[in-house]
Amino acid sequence: MARVNLERRAAIGEAKRARTRAAILEAARACYAAPEPVSATVDAVTQAAGVAKGTFYLHFRDLPALEAELGETLIAELSERLEPARLAVVNPLTRMATAVTILLRDLAAAPAQARLAARAAVMLPDVAKAVQARLRGDLADAQAAGLLAVGSVDLAVRIVVALVEQASSLFSTSRIDATAIPDIVRAVLRAMGCPPGDAANRTNEAALNADAFAQRTSAVTGVVS
Amino acid sequence: MARVNLERRAAIGEAKRARTRAAILEAARACYAAPEPVSATVDAVTQAAGVAKGTFYLHFRDLPALEAELGETLIAELSERLEPARLAVVNPLTRMATAVTILLRDLAAAPAQARLAARAAVMLPDVAKAVQARLRGDLADAQAAGLLAVGSVDLAVRIVVALVEQASSLFSTSRIDATAIPDIVRAVLRAMGCPPGDAANRTNEAALNADAFAQRTSAVTGVVS
DNA sequence: TTTCAAATTGACCTTATAGTCATTCTGACA
DNA sequence: TGTCAGAATGACTATAAGGTCAATTTGAAA
Incomplete structure (x- = not known):
């Protein structure tokens, strides 16, 4: 044989x-x-x-192991989605505003993805940590440039995260839609210390940046049913 | 017999x-x-x-029934704690800032209470609803007075709630302490549309109001171990 | 067509928690 | 001091979820 x-x-x-x-x-x-x-x-x-x-x-091995892997996938997808635009924006606050705009637009366009993100932020600390690391960099730059009214960068990060998470949760339950995004971005910028007019200008600029990097949305959000 | x-x-x-x-x-x-x-x-x-x-x-009857009753108690305690100061402040944004200051001071002083509040806000929707009703009133007044940069009162309410909940969660894990409160209150006011200088002034006024109504803290927070 | 290592299956075990109820305990009143 | 309605008990059942493993199925290679 x-x-x-x-x-x-x-x-x-x-x-x-x-x-x-x-x-x-x-x-x-x-x-x-x-x-x-x-x-x-x-x-x-x-x-x-x-x-x-x-x-x-x-x-x-168990459910947490799967969640960790799912989290890594989400981080990679988010990074792929946000980094190109971020790399193209010089001013740290406008950069942050651009990333927030793109993120919120994606979430508004895909409620299922928004629900996933909202739950991941709560249940998968690593996902939240990875996103916050970038945010912290931007806000530290802003502080160095004297653009930050919040005393500590850490607190500033928490404030931005709180607002984005709240928005994500509202998208996921369809209590707001994409038209609210500029309002939210302006509020985030004002909270960081931008005077209202400056916040409005940066928000407009962020919206244009987001338009320019709007391709490939479906590659990210199309996966989830 | x-x-x-x-x-x-x-x-x-x-x-x-x-x-x-x-x-x-x-x-x-x-x-x-x-x-x-x-x-x-x-x-x-x-x-x-x-x-x-x-x-x-x-x-x-079951655990949800107990939670509902616990929620009502929390609402009553919060109301008793915040209403006296709120009734004494005329300007709606300063009123809101005063209530937020008192609430955050209480939470900072009693991490256990902060944990309870943080979980109640998530698990007991009625508690969150009751608090938001007052907040909505203040912010509607602010909008009527042209003090609100956020388009919808509803969104403004969500923004304030998000920031307070984030702060509560940070207090409950001792990641920030009471010294961060003015920073948070200023951020809230700026997010609502106050120019930075105005936000700082209102925050100072709110702190003075909170000092004036600081009695009886122990009656509320002393219950929880 | 046969082989067999790997992949898959689903019945089974364990643990944690909700909820029930026959029994026991308590203490103010007669 | 004995009575007894109501309060309290804790052993019990039911259900849901995590996790295991002997038995079965699969499919490319021989």
Whole structure:
């Protein structure tokens, strides 16, 4: 009887395995983004993915492990979405305003994504941390340039995060729509210390920047049902 | 054998009953205000109260029913704490700033109370609604007086709530202390549309108002361990 | 067509929590 | 001091969720 090539054999299942793993991740995204909070359980995820419960544990140690991976994906997507525009804007406050505008537009356009983001910010500290790191950089620059009225950069970061998270939560429940975005961005800038007129100007500039970098939205938001 | 007076008999246990009920409510407060989020379960509450599980169900239909009652108590306490100062301030934005200052000072002084408030705002929508009703009144007045840069009163309310909730959460984890309060109040006022200088003036005025109404703090915050 | 390592399955176990109820305890009154 | 309605108890059931594993299915290679 002919010998079986074990290494070859070991590679056979990889495609199938990868497909199942992706299905579980995708189902988890859908669960976390569901309109009424489906409690994110292993049973719910596996049922949504159409696989048996045991299969879950072949691919992830437990639910937190899956959440961590999902979080990394979200961070990568956010980064890919925001960095190009951020790199193109020199003034730190306008840069921050541009990123906030793009982010809020995406969230307004995709409530499911907004729900996912809102929950990720609460449940996945790493996602929040990664976003805040960039924000902290911008605000530290602003402080160095004498543009920041808030005493500590850390507090300024918290203020921006609070406003964006609130907006995200309002988008996710459709209590506001995209037309409120400039109002929110102006409020963020004013909170940072911009005089009202200056805040309005920067918000307009941020909107133009966001227009210029508006391509590829679907690549990010199209994934979630 | 002498007859027993049944109506009289029915009233016998009332004091005992009321004491047990109060103990359960108090234990629930402690659970919700615990440093690391003790999951609020019937078992946890009854154990903290030193009563058997069945006793809980003699006094409350279920956990949501207890939470609703706890929420009403919190609303009443907040109202008692904030209304006197609010009634004394004429300008709506300064009134709002005064209320925010008093609230944040209380929360800074009592982390357990801050934790309770932070969780109540998320878990007990009625508490949040009641507070927001007052806030909405102030901000509607401000809009009528042309003091509001935010387009909709509703959005303005959300912005203030977001900032106060973020602050509450930071107090509850001791990531900021009371010295940050003026910074936060100024940021709130600026977000509403006050020019930076005006925001600073109103914040100072609010601090003086808060000083004047600083009595009785212990009556509110002393309850929670 | 047969083989077999890997992938998958789902019944089963464990733990945590909600909620019930027959039984026991308590204490003011007769 | 004995009575007994009401208060309290805690063992009990039911359910939901995490996690395991012996048995079954899959599919490329032989």
